[in-house]
Amino acid sequence: AQTVTQSQPEMSVQEAETVTLSCTYDTSENNYYLFWYKQPPSRQMILVIRQEAYKQQNATENRFSVNFQKAAKSFSLKISDSQLGDTAMYFCALKTQGGSEKLVFGKGMKLTVNP
Amino acid sequence: GAVVSQHPSRVICKSGTSVKIECRSLDFQATTMFWYRQFPKKSLMLMATSNEGSKATYEQGVEKDKFLINHASLTLSTLTVTSAHPEDSSFYICSAKGGAKNEKLFFGSGTQLSVL
Numbered sequence: 001a002q003t004v005t006q007s008q009p010e011m012s013v014q015e016a017e018t019v020t021l022s023c024t025y026d027t028s029e030n031n032y033y034l035f036w037y038k039q040p041p042s043r044q045m046i047l048v049i050r051q052e053a054y055k056q057q058n059a060t061e062n063r064f065s066v067n068f069q070k071a072a073k074s075f076s077l078k079i080s081d082s083q084l085g086d087t088a089m090y091f092c093a094l095k096t097q098g099g100s101e102k103l104v105f106g107k108g109m110k111l112t113v114n115p
Numbered sequence: 116g117a118v119v120s121q122h123p124s125r126v127i128c129k130s131g132t133s134v135k136i137e138c139r140s141l142d143f144q145a146t147t148m149f150w151y152r153q154f155p156k157k158s159l160m161l162m163a164t165s166n167e168g169s170k171a172t173y174e175q176g177v178e179k180d181k182f183l184i185n186h187a188s189l190t191l192s193t194l195t196v197t198s199a200h201p202e203d204s205s206f207y208i209c210s211a212k213g214g215a216k217n218e219k220l221f222f223g224s225g226t227q228l229s230v231l
Contacts, residue, residue, distance in 0.1 A: 043206065045159075045222035091158060095220075102149060103210070103220060105158045 002027045004094050006106035013082050015115050020067075021077040023092030023106055030054075031097040034068065034075045039108070040088040048090070051075065082113045118142055119211050121223025128199055129231055136194045136226045138209030144189035145211035149220070150182075153206040162207075165192040199230040 003026045013019040025034065036048040051059045051068050058066050063080045079086055092106040118141040128134050138148055146167045151159040163184050164172040171184035181203075183195040192211075196203050209223040 043208075043225045045208065045210070045225075047219070050219075102161050102164060104161075107158045110156075 002029075002032075002094050002096060002104045004092050004104050004106035006092055006109050008109050009107070010110045010112075012112040012114055013079075015082055015084060015113055017082050018078060018080045019082055019111065021079070021090055021092075021109055021111065023075045023077070025073050025075060025092070025094045025106075027073075027094060027096060029096040033095045033097075034066075035093040035095070035103070036064070036066070036075075036077045037091045037093060037105075038086075038088045039091065040085075045091075049077065079111075084113050084115060087111060087113045119145075119209065119221045119223045121209050121226055123226060124224060125227045125229075127229045127231065130200055131198055134196045134199055134228060136196075136207055136209070136228075138192045138194070138211070138223050140190045140211045140213065140221070143211075143213045145192075145213055146189060147212040148186060148192040149210045149212075150184060150192075150194050151208045151210065153208060153225075155206075159208060162194075196228065199228070201230045204228055204230045 005024045032053045034051045038046045038048050049059050049061045049064050058068050065078045067076045089108045089110050091108045093103045095103045120139045122137045148165040150162045152162050153159045161174050162177045165184045165186040167186045167189050173179045186192040206225050206227050208225040210220045
């Protein structure tokens with residue numbers, strides 16, 4: 001079975017600062033994808049960044065980057081130059097290849113960016 | 116980018132009635148769609164996987180006769196909550212698998228169901 005753990009329920013950061021959201025996961029599969037999704041107050045799920053497990057290079061998307069440690073099964077998200085619009089729930093998720101390919105989510109973390 | 120439309124966004128119904136929620140992929144064909152349920156301040160829990168032209172696959176603990184899923188076309192999946200009760204009140208979100216290698220998931224905007 002696949003599990004995703006986000007141990008920090010809530011964080012706050014000042015605008016323009018950098019914040020790191022932690023996530024650990026467990027799977028017996030070798031091929032899988034990891035995701036960070038953002039859910040703002042509108043509740044629309046928005047893909048922030050994606051990492052393929054077979055790629056050693058950490059994914060980056062503008063102000064968002066990940067630190068993917070495959071051996072440690074860790075997948076943290078770094079948000080640089082935080083903006084007020086980054087305030088949202090953030091979910092870490094895991095999808096294995098093959099089979100149903102369903103997405104397993106962590107419990108989520110509420111990030112508040114303060115002015 | 117790919118768009119998934121979910122309708123209605125909000126519905127209030129009386130206990131005992133049935134409610135249908137639609138999930139459409141607007142600019143791509145989705146052979147597989149997923150239905151999630153989200154309780155307040157909680158994570159998304161997968162309810163079922165909807166496959167076009169075949170029966171849905173339900174997760175353990177989800178009543179298939181309670182939550183009817185139909186995926187009759189490549190662009191539409193529906194979730195019907197039958198004989199709704201107050202405990203069915205929740206936020207329901209659909210997602211559709213797409214992308215060049217079918218590796219991406221696109222989410223609908225969700226449906227808030229309130230059963231009185």
